[in-house]
Each structure stands twice: as C-alpha cells, then as structure tokens.
Amino acid sequence: MSRILIVEDESIIRSALRRLLERHDHRVSEVGSVAEACDLGPREYDLIIADLRLPGAPGTDLIRLAEPAPVMIMTSYASMRSAVDALKMGAVDYVAKPFDHDELLEAVSRILHRQASQRAEPPAVTDPVGQAQPMIGRCPAMQAVYTRIRKTAPADVTVLIQGESGTGKELVARALHQQSRRAEAPLICVNCAAIPETLIESELFGHEKGAFTGANSARTGLVEAADNGTLFLDEIGELPPDAQARLLRVLQEGEIRKVGSVETRHVNVRLIAATHRDLYSLSRTGEFRLDLYYRLNVMQIDLPPLRDREDDIVEIADALLEKACQRHQRHGLRLSRAARRVIQDAPWPGNVRELENALERGVILAESHLIHPDDLGLDGATTSLDARPATAAPDVASSEPPAPGPLNEDADDLSLEDYFQHFVLEHQDQMSETELAHKLGISRKCLWERRQKLGIPRKKGPRRQTG
Structure with missing residues (x-):
C-alpha cells in the first residue's frame, strides 16, 4: 500500500482528495503547509501532492526538501508557465484545479509505478554451493529486470530470457526459481548446446532399456527429474526439431514419453528458457517451431549487455x-x-x-x-x-x-x-x-x-x- 502526503491549505479540497485516494487503497496523510510537511518527514512517503500556493513557502520547495520522494504540484492557476516552471524545478507531474478524478488517479498510478520500478531491489540468488548474494547493478535496465523478476517469479508462467552470451541468464533463472512457489523443489539446469543432438532427447525425456544401442538400462530424463520444480533450458535455440516437438507436448499437455516407450507420464514443471538468438526470426526460416516460440514467450525478460551498463x-x-x-x-x-x-x-x-x-x-x-x-x-x-x-x-x-x-x-x-x-x-x-x-x-x-x-x-x- 502506497503512502501519500497531501499538502493543501484548503481543508475542503484536502479532505476530498484524501477520501478519493483512500478509496483506491492508498494510505494518506494531510497537512496545510510546507513546514508541517517537513515535521512529518516527507522523504518517507511514496508520493507528495502539494499545492503550488501555500501559506509560507510554496509547494515547489518540497521538491528539494522531500528528495528523493516524487512531488506532484497542484494549482488553481492553470497557466502553462506555472506548469513548466514546476516541472523544470523537478516536479514529476502537474495537475490543475479543479481536477478530474480519473485523470488524477491515473497520474498517481503512473508515478507510483515508475518509482517502484526505479527502486527495485536486486534479488538475492543462492549459488550451487549455497552462498546467497544479491544481483549486482543499479542501472535503469537492470532495475527493469529486477521488477520483472519480482512480478513474474510467483506467477508460475513460462519465461523466456533473452540476452547476449555471458550476460547472466542462468542467474536470472535461479532468481525466478528461488522466489517462486516451487523454491523448495529442484531446479534442473540444462545447456542445450552442450548435449550432442543424438542424445538430447534421451537426456531430456529419458529412455527405456534397449531403446537404442548402448541403452543397457532405463533412464529418467531431466524433465521428469524437475517434476514439481523448475526446468531451465539454456540456449534453447539449439534444440533440434524432434526435441522441440516433444517439448511442445510437455508445455501443452504436461506429458512426456521416454524414448522407446509407448506410455506417457504426467509432469508438473515450470519451464524457463534462455537464448541469445532471435527465436522469432529462426521460426521464419523453419529452424525453430513457431508454435513452440509462442508457448515459450509468455513472459519475456531482456538482459542488457555489459557495454550498456556503464554505471554498473x-x-x-x-x-x-x-x-x-x-x-x-x-x-x-x-x-x-x-x-x-x-x-x-x-x-x-x-x-x-x-x-x-x-x-x-x-x-x-x-x-x-x-x-x-x-x-x-x-x-x-x-x-x-x-x-x-x-x-x-x-x-x-x-x-x-x-x-x-x-x-x-x-x-x-x-x-x-x-x-x-x-x-x-x-x-x-x-x-x-x-x-x-x-x-x-x-x-x-x-x-x-x-x-x-x-x-x-x-x-x-x-x-x-x-x-
């Protein structure tokens, strides 16, 4: 629930604005001057809505006094000059009184969403040896990644992570798994490019004894090993066509069939895929199934290359x-x-x-x-x-x-x-x-x-x- 501070000297307007915001699940405090606002600690609020003309100091003084909290300025003098001046001083938005309720609520929602994205906390990720460390980086592109991880992890949907080689796609997959409802179940990581094409179906889906030369015993595949947990398929663009068809069946029906078997088994697996290639372009040339691409691309996370993370x-x-x-x-x-x-x-x-x-x-x-x-x-x-x-x-x-x-x-x-x-x-x-x-x-x-x-x-x- 967001905390909003209203700074308005007219009690009728102040009370009406408070009721409007509280009806939309915001926690609201109200004062009548900049001095009173400073007594409440304005930096602790998610948004400050301040009248431009107040007893004593003007509302624009809060832009500096409340930093980094965003300030939206209200004024009954709906001139372009006052709007431009307020924005130049650092106000995040401007609204003229009397204001339209829907427009005000939309502006508040937009500001709060932007603030939440900008201050997204890096998720802590536990590595394979059990050490937990937060992801590194505060640049805007990584803030967007952290926000997408936070929102997507609990949703239990298929995720496609895109980014150049070496950008940390497996780290994002681990963060998604560890913040999901499947965190106590296994995370199985597979690099599709590292497994020979002749063995990939057996590795992923398992095989029965005698299914092919050298299959001296039955084997459980990695998809089944991830049952109730998460399967991370890195470099999924390298998956051969037959394996793509089998994987599509897993996503559509939750079923797997071992190589050499006529029986199907049901699995409950969340799939996270990663690639440095453009899967949609590959589907246009027939190298990747278009129906599988759409099944994978329910939620997408784009990782920026290091050269674009100058501040990090x-x-x-x-x-x-x-x-x-x-x-x-x-x-x-x-x-x-x-x-x-x-x-x-x-x-x-x-x-x-x-x-x-x-x-x-x-x-x-x-x-x-x-x-x-x-x-x-x-x-x-x-x-x-x-x-x-x-x-x-x-x-x-x-x-x-x-x-x-x-x-x-x-x-x-x-x-x-x-x-x-x-x-x-x-x-x-x-x-x-x-x-x-x-x-x-x-x-x-x-x-x-x-x-x-x-x-x-x-x-x-x-x-x-x-x-």
Missing part, C-alpha cells in the same frame, strides 16, 4: 575481483586507476563472463598489490600507441577539447570518417571512451565499432600508475 561495470568488477582473490588466495589486490579506466571503456563483447576471465588473469599475473591494464590481457583495449598513425599534437594549453557536435554534421572539408579519426586521435589521451563518445554525439558501442572499422587503436594506460 566497476561495481561488478570489484565483486568479481574479490571472488577471484579468494579463489587464488591473493588477498588485498586492487585495480589501478588505469586498469579501472580500461575496464570501464572496454566494449566487452563477451559481457560479464569476459570481464570475469580478465580479472582472473589479472589476479594470477599481478606482480604487486595492484592489477595493471597489461595484467588483464585485453589486447583490443591496451593496444600500444606506438602503432598509431601520426597526428597533430593536442593543444596542452586547453583544459577541455572543443565539443565537435554529432557525427551527422559536416566538419569543414573533412569527410565524416576523416573527422572521426582526427578527433579521436587528437583527444583520446585526455579523454575516456565515455567522454569521447559524448563529445561525438554517439554511443560508446558505436565508438568502438567505428574504431574497429577504421582500424584506430585504443590508447594504452600507463604501466605503473597507482590506484
């Missing part, structure tokens, strides 16, 4: 480094400033798995208490400047390079590619990849792709810079 990369690196130090008994190792910069700027096509491998190398190869860029073994990110084409020296008298503007604009008589190369080579010694991309008006991924296309090497951090 260093936090993830620190957590992975701590684990690597424990494994190799090299306590006290830290990343140098140069290594942190390389980690933050690298494109990470292999995502978290590639970052984990790089830190493992760093822990093993570091010769002192600091891990330097060379220890990480990221060839593309630490290419020597010696191989760089000659270019004009940067203007050392200038503390900040001029903003070039987006790349879709002409730059004097230079072509776009010449302009890009000239700017990057001139300023990459003073700027990080993030800063370069911002100045060029492109994403960091686009910057990396253009570097690759034009053969522009990355700068190399100093070998012994302390961190």
Whole structure:
C-alpha cells in the first residue's frame, strides 16, 4: 500500500482528495503547509501532492526538501508557465484545479509505478554451493529486470530470457526459481548446446532399456527429474526439431514419453528458457517451431549487455575481483586507476563472463598489490600507441577539447570518417571512451565499432600508475 502526503491549505479540497485516494487503497496523510510537511518527514512517503500556493513557502520547495520522494504540484492557476516552471524545478507531474478524478488517479498510478520500478531491489540468488548474494547493478535496465523478476517469479508462467552470451541468464533463472512457489523443489539446469543432438532427447525425456544401442538400462530424463520444480533450458535455440516437438507436448499437455516407450507420464514443471538468438526470426526460416516460440514467450525478460551498463561495470568488477582473490588466495589486490579506466571503456563483447576471465588473469599475473591494464590481457583495449598513425599534437594549453557536435554534421572539408579519426586521435589521451563518445554525439558501442572499422587503436594506460 502506497503512502501519500497531501499538502493543501484548503481543508475542503484536502479532505476530498484524501477520501478519493483512500478509496483506491492508498494510505494518506494531510497537512496545510510546507513546514508541517517537513515535521512529518516527507522523504518517507511514496508520493507528495502539494499545492503550488501555500501559506509560507510554496509547494515547489518540497521538491528539494522531500528528495528523493516524487512531488506532484497542484494549482488553481492553470497557466502553462506555472506548469513548466514546476516541472523544470523537478516536479514529476502537474495537475490543475479543479481536477478530474480519473485523470488524477491515473497520474498517481503512473508515478507510483515508475518509482517502484526505479527502486527495485536486486534479488538475492543462492549459488550451487549455497552462498546467497544479491544481483549486482543499479542501472535503469537492470532495475527493469529486477521488477520483472519480482512480478513474474510467483506467477508460475513460462519465461523466456533473452540476452547476449555471458550476460547472466542462468542467474536470472535461479532468481525466478528461488522466489517462486516451487523454491523448495529442484531446479534442473540444462545447456542445450552442450548435449550432442543424438542424445538430447534421451537426456531430456529419458529412455527405456534397449531403446537404442548402448541403452543397457532405463533412464529418467531431466524433465521428469524437475517434476514439481523448475526446468531451465539454456540456449534453447539449439534444440533440434524432434526435441522441440516433444517439448511442445510437455508445455501443452504436461506429458512426456521416454524414448522407446509407448506410455506417457504426467509432469508438473515450470519451464524457463534462455537464448541469445532471435527465436522469432529462426521460426521464419523453419529452424525453430513457431508454435513452440509462442508457448515459450509468455513472459519475456531482456538482459542488457555489459557495454550498456556503464554505471554498473566497476561495481561488478570489484565483486568479481574479490571472488577471484579468494579463489587464488591473493588477498588485498586492487585495480589501478588505469586498469579501472580500461575496464570501464572496454566494449566487452563477451559481457560479464569476459570481464570475469580478465580479472582472473589479472589476479594470477599481478606482480604487486595492484592489477595493471597489461595484467588483464585485453589486447583490443591496451593496444600500444606506438602503432598509431601520426597526428597533430593536442593543444596542452586547453583544459577541455572543443565539443565537435554529432557525427551527422559536416566538419569543414573533412569527410565524416576523416573527422572521426582526427578527433579521436587528437583527444583520446585526455579523454575516456565515455567522454569521447559524448563529445561525438554517439554511443560508446558505436565508438568502438567505428574504431574497429577504421582500424584506430585504443590508447594504452600507463604501466605503473597507482590506484
């Protein structure tokens, strides 16, 4: 139940608004001024609805005083200027009195939903050895993932997790299982790409004795082993056609039939599937059954690649480094400033798995208490400047390079590619990849792709810079 604070000096309006909100299951407090609101601790509320004109301080003062709680401003002066001014100061929305009840309730619902998504808590996930740790990351894309996990886990529906290799799809599957009603039952994880095509049906659905050469005894399949629990099928796009047909039967009827058997058995399994491929496109070419795709895609969770989680990369690196130090008994190792910069700027096509491998190398190869860029073994990110084409020296008298503007604009008589190369080579010694991309008006991924296309090497951090 959401907590809402009404700040309105007219008691009739205040009482009417309170009754309206309480009828829709909100807990409501009401005061008549900003000073009274501050006495109640406005930061503790999920939403503050404040009149613009109040005795003493104006309602917009609460935008700063109540932060991070959102503030919606009401006013009887329904002018565009007051609306724009309130929004510029940080109000999340604006409503003119007399207000329409349905419109007000819709605005309140929208604000509360957005706030809940933005502050979603990372779920704690227990790994196979029994250690529980929260998922790492606070970027908006991961907040959306956490919200989807929280809402989807108890629903007992089929889930399709999509994301590039190494983004942590199995971690999401474990979180879904552990927050579901099946948490006490088994979670069976299967990598469909790791099982030979000739054995996949036997592994998943089991077989009877003598069903094929080498079947010396009957075997229970992994689907049946997950009965009453959760079955996680990673890389489901690699499942061969016959196995797809059998799996469709499980989803439609809850039935399995062992290889070599004429009898069917009923199973109660929740399926979570994951893939880095576009299953819908595969269905258009006949590589994946369209009916199975629709059965799988009841609820979808999209995992962002690491390069799009700029604010999370260093936090993830620190957590992975701590684990690597424990494994190799090299306590006290830290990343140098140069290594942190390389980690933050690298494109990470292999995502978290590639970052984990790089830190493992760093822990093993570091010769002192600091891990330097060379220890990480990221060839593309630490290419020597010696191989760089000659270019004009940067203007050392200038503390900040001029903003070039987006790349879709002409730059004097230079072509776009010449302009890009000239700017990057001139300023990459003073700027990080993030800063370069911002100045060029492109994403960091686009910057990396253009570097690759034009053969522009990355700068190399100093070998012994302390961190």
